[in-house]
Amino acid sequence: METIATLSLKEGMVIGKDVISKERVIVPANSKVDSVIIQKLNAFHVMTVSVMEPEDFASTYYAKLRVSKAFKAFEENYKTNLTAYKVAVDSFIYKKVPFRQNDLITIANNLVPEQMSGRLLFAYLYLLLPTEDNLTYAHGLNVALISTIFARWLSFNEEDTRNLILSGFLYDIGKFVIPYDIIWKSSKLNKMEFDLVKTHAFHGYHLLSKQNLNEHILNATLQHHERCDGSGYPQELKSDEIDPFAKIIAIADMYEAMTSSRTYREPMCPYTVISIFEAECFQKYDVKYVTTFIKHVAEELIGNRVRLSNGLEGEVVMNNQHNYSRPLVKCEDAIFDLSKQRDVKIVAVI
Incomplete structure (x- = not known):
């Protein structure tokens, strides 16, 4: 969200926050700017407004x-x-x-x-x-x-x-x-x-x-x-x-x-790569280095939204220390422990 001068408003922009004057909302948030809104803001001598930026419209x-x-x-x-x-x-x-x-x-x-x-x-x-x-x-x-x-x-x-x-x-x-x-x-x-x-x-x-x-x-x-x-x-x-x-x-x-x-x-998908490392680390890669790497990569992914192979989407809330490619994922009110639910896996980080 960005605060800009009312003079810089252009039609098609979207208001980010309620515009308040004299203790009442004169233009509500999410309003699409048109000539009527610009005239109203000028009439109420509103100097600046918050408008939506491209990232505000993105969902992931x-x-x-x-x-x-x-x-x-x-x-x-x-x-x-x-x-x-x-x-x-x-x-x-x-x-x-x-x-x-x-x-x-x-x-x-x-x-x-x-x-x-x-x-x-x-x-x-x-x-x-x-x-x-x-x-x-x-x-x-x-x-x-x-x-x-x-x-x-x-x-x-x-x-x-x-x-x-x-x-x-x-x-x-x-x-x-x-x-x-x-x-x-x-x-x-x-x-x-x-x-x-x-x-x-x-x-x-x-x-x-x-x-x-x-x-x-x-x-x-x-x-x-x-x-x-x-x-x-x-x-x-x-x-x-x-x-x-x-x-x-x-x-x-x-x-x-x-x-x-x-x-x-x-x-x-990073989780697919982590699973490959987990499958091969004890044979092909130095355990000390690969364990450090996948541990930190997995920690950096906590909090991200992911898509599961069953079609559900949710948030990674906790890692499994012995199986980093299969963390705990919260989907609405359900928690999927992917280390136990082996028929489900992460297919994308979104």
């Missing part, structure tokens, strides 16, 4: 956020900083200009100031829709931003936070030497294509090994597709052989890939 958290001034400002800021990141990447790949590490950290700080919560950042990223030619750049930027929040959740010191953010910016740099139409192919890759994609970890490591970078960053680039059970690539390493920063980036990479919009598909 994401709908309100999408049309909010705060998101519009973030979106513009994101575009500016994505361009800066893209210039840095292209200069490195095509002109061999070394990355200026402080510039990358500045980009992250511009988009994730200290006061920004994980809930707000993840919601903003969920709403963004990068253009097709920016998908690889946006993926790297988003993982760096997620890593900024992840470092807070892990209580990292300043140096480790810096190196984790830089890992997010640089770990996928090898994808820029793989044909774009293979990297972002919407259908399943054939074996030859997948084998080619898997080389991006080696390509990235080779490109960055010539730079003055922390060892964690180089290892995250080479090992972010390794899995604790040895099922990953390129070296089929097992848990104690994988750099901890690579383990963390692997989680941020997977979460970003599944919850971000693509030109060819909608983002996956």
Whole structure:
């Protein structure tokens, strides 16, 4: 809701609060402004009125956020900083200009100031829709931003936070030497294509090994597709052989890939992604890191409205500590404990 001068009123606007003069309502809230209302306000010498803004007409958290001034400002800021990141990447790949590490950290700080919560950042990223030619750049930027929040959740010191953010910016740099139409192919890759994609970890490591970078960053680039059970690539390493920063980036990479919009598909519901992590965390991901991640993501979702597989909508009121993808949801007067009602699940955050 916004307070504006009566002189700025335009027909079609909607009054946000009752307009009161001489202890009586002269124009009730939710009235659609027309010439008669404007004349009445002028006759009563009303100087300012409250009018509805786009978010006031939205009914859900994401709908309100999408049309909010705060998101519009973030979106513009994101575009500016994505361009800066893209210039840095292209200069490195095509002109061999070394990355200026402080510039990358500045980009992250511009988009994730200290006061920004994980809930707000993840919601903003969920709403963004990068253009097709920016998908690889946006993926790297988003993982760096997620890593900024992840470092807070892990209580990292300043140096480790810096190196984790830089890992997010640089770990996928090898994808820029793989044909774009293979990297972002919407259908399943054939074996030859997948084998080619898997080389991006080696390509990235080779490109960055010539730079003055922390060892964690180089290892995250080479090992972010390794899995604790040895099922990953390129070296089929097992848990104690994988750099901890690579383990963390692997989680941020997977979460970003599944919850971000693509030109060819909608983002996956965060609860679906959490359920995938829960099903695979003890085998593929480091339990300490993945548990911290899904715990905090789930905590950030408390209070959101969700749609259930049975068609009902409700509010997440409490998490189940042993099954974060199945919280307690209040639908009108009923409470659904999804950890017990296994035939019902969350299909969308709204």
